[in-house]
Each structure stands twice: as C-alpha cells, then as structure tokens.
Amino acid sequence: MAFYSIGDVAERCGINPVTLRAWQRRYGLLKPQRTEGGHRQFDDEDVQRIEEIKRWINSGVPVGKVKALLEGQTVNLNDGWFKLQEELIGILRHVRPAKLRTKIATMGRENPVDALIDHVIVPVRQKLSLDQTTARAMSSLLDGALIDYVAFCLAAGRKKAGKDALILGWGVEDRTRIWLEGWRLSQQGWRIDVLSEPLETLQPELFPGQTLFVWSGRALTRRQQEMMSHWQEQGFSIHLHASL
Structure with a gap:
C-alpha cells in the first residue's frame, strides 16, 4: 500500500x-x-x-x-455558512480588529478558498453594501483585514514552486475583490502579484513577458472581447479570470 x-x-x-x-x-x-x-x-x-x-x-x-x-445523516446545509456570516458581522459591529483578523485567519485555514469567498466573504460584503451609515465603516474595516490576510497568503505562496502571474482589475471599482480573486488563483498553482489599482484602459505592453489575469466582475463588452482577442493574437499571455 x-x-x-x-x-x-x-x-x-x-x-x-x-x-x-x-x-x-x-x-x-x-x-x-x-x-x-x-x-x-x-x-x-x-x-x-x-x-x-x-x-x-x-x-x-x-x-x-x-x-x-x-455518515449518511440529514443536515441543514445552509445554516453553517449563515452562522459564519453572522459571526463575522458580529465582530465588525463591536469593532474588534484583532478578533476580526483572528477570525479571518481561522476561516482561511479551515475552508477551501473558493467556498470561503463565495459563501461567506462575498455575501457579507454585499450585506454591508446595502447600509450606507455604520455599515460603511464596518465594510472598510473588513476590507482592510481581508487585504492584509490575503497579502500574507500570497507572499507565502510566492515562496513555493509555481508559475508567476499578475492579476489586475479592468473597469471595476472594487479593489478588495481583486485581491480576493488573486487569492483564488493562488490556489491553482499561480504565484500571484496584485495590481491593486483598477485600470480603465488596459495596456498589456506595459507588462512584457508576464502572464496577466484580468478580472472585470462582469461579462466583457463586445469591444473588450475584441481587444482581448487582439492582444492574444499579438502574443500577450493575457487571460480573462471569471468567477461567481
């Protein structure tokens, strides 16, 4: 064996x-x-x-x-993710930065990155975006802690064997989500660096010889699709990164 x-x-x-x-x-x-x-x-x-x-x-x-x-038991499949969401929001409401960092690190250790992003982090950020008063401060605190943790994970990943790549946002405003999608890509064997400031105009010639992942947060327009195809035909290693 x-x-x-x-x-x-x-x-x-x-x-x-x-x-x-x-x-x-x-x-x-x-x-x-x-x-x-x-x-x-x-x-x-x-x-x-x-x-x-x-x-x-x-x-x-x-x-x-x-x-x-x-073990073949019947369980409620949704309350586990909901519980994690509520725990995270509870920590944010009490403005506990140290506890927030610990909670994010614990969730990161115990859950696959894809599932954690899609079922906990994105829903919590969406809930906070609906409230324009105290939730704005909570959202800012959460985003800062997320970027801090993801940056730590990406730095650790770059010490391992893998393929180098850069992720950038194209025509988006959500800077934190770029980091989260970079974290997602790092689980696929990529040693990721993040261009944290989104770009309105994409110029792949500024990054010669690099593998580029582009995240837009939505389907590309026809014009954007044509530009992507043109760059790929020119030999640029540029790929659309799609996620839920």
Whole structure:
C-alpha cells in the first residue's frame, strides 16, 4: 500500500496542509496514520475521502456539516455558512480588529478558498453594501483585514514552486475583490502579484513577458472581447479570470 506525506497529499488534492490539519483536529474528518516520528501518512482511501470532502464543500456545504453527510445523516446545509456570516458581522459591529483578523485567519485555514469567498466573504460584503451609515465603516474595516490576510497568503505562496502571474482589475471599482480573486488563483498553482489599482484602459505592453489575469466582475463588452482577442493574437499571455 502506498503512503503519502501531508505535503504530497496537499499538492495532489490542491488543499493547503494547514486546512488538512484543521479538518482532522477540529472536525474529525480525517484519520491519517502516523510514522514512528509522528508524521502523518495518508493512503489512497484518505485521498479519496479528501476529494469527497472537497466536492461537498465546493457544492456549498459548510465544512462543519460534512462529517454528518459522510455518515449518511440529514443536515441543514445552509445554516453553517449563515452562522459564519453572522459571526463575522458580529465582530465588525463591536469593532474588534484583532478578533476580526483572528477570525479571518481561522476561516482561511479551515475552508477551501473558493467556498470561503463565495459563501461567506462575498455575501457579507454585499450585506454591508446595502447600509450606507455604520455599515460603511464596518465594510472598510473588513476590507482592510481581508487585504492584509490575503497579502500574507500570497507572499507565502510566492515562496513555493509555481508559475508567476499578475492579476489586475479592468473597469471595476472594487479593489478588495481583486485581491480576493488573486487569492483564488493562488490556489491553482499561480504565484500571484496584485495590481491593486483598477485600470480603465488596459495596456498589456506595459507588462512584457508576464502572464496577466484580468478580472472585470462582469461579462466583457463586445469591444473588450475584441481587444482581448487582439492582444492574444499579438502574443500577450493575457487571460480573462471569471468567477461567481
């Protein structure tokens, strides 16, 4: 029987080792064997279970609900994400920056980035955008903490083997979302840098030899699509980054 280290499994499954440890320790989702030196060893069944956990989470199931589903229980699939959203908003209401940073880091360790962005961070930011009074200050506090954490994650990712790329916003105003989408791309093996100021006019010739990801937050206009095709025909490595 083949055994794999946590680093091997993390690379194979596209999951951060820190997340795998959280799935084991906090949620009891994994039970790897140990070497005599105490290092985790995963077999092929463990890898299959990790892929199944990923499928549940990516389909919208909170990590805290996955174990019950794996055991065949019936659960409410939505209240887990809603609980995380409410916890985050509660911290913001009480203006607790240190607690906010800790909460974001904990969520980042325990959840795949795609699911965390789509089911917690984006909904919370949308809720805050509906209130133009105190929520504006809360939103600003949240965005600052998010950018701080994402920048830390991207810096750590650039120390690993991978492909270099730059993400930039095109015709958007949401600077924080550019960082979040860069974080999403970093989970796909890219060593991401972020051009944090969105551009109204895109000039790929300013970034010679670099792989560029463009995020617009909406479908490109016909003119934008034509420009993208033109740049690609000219040999620029430029790609539209689409997300939910």
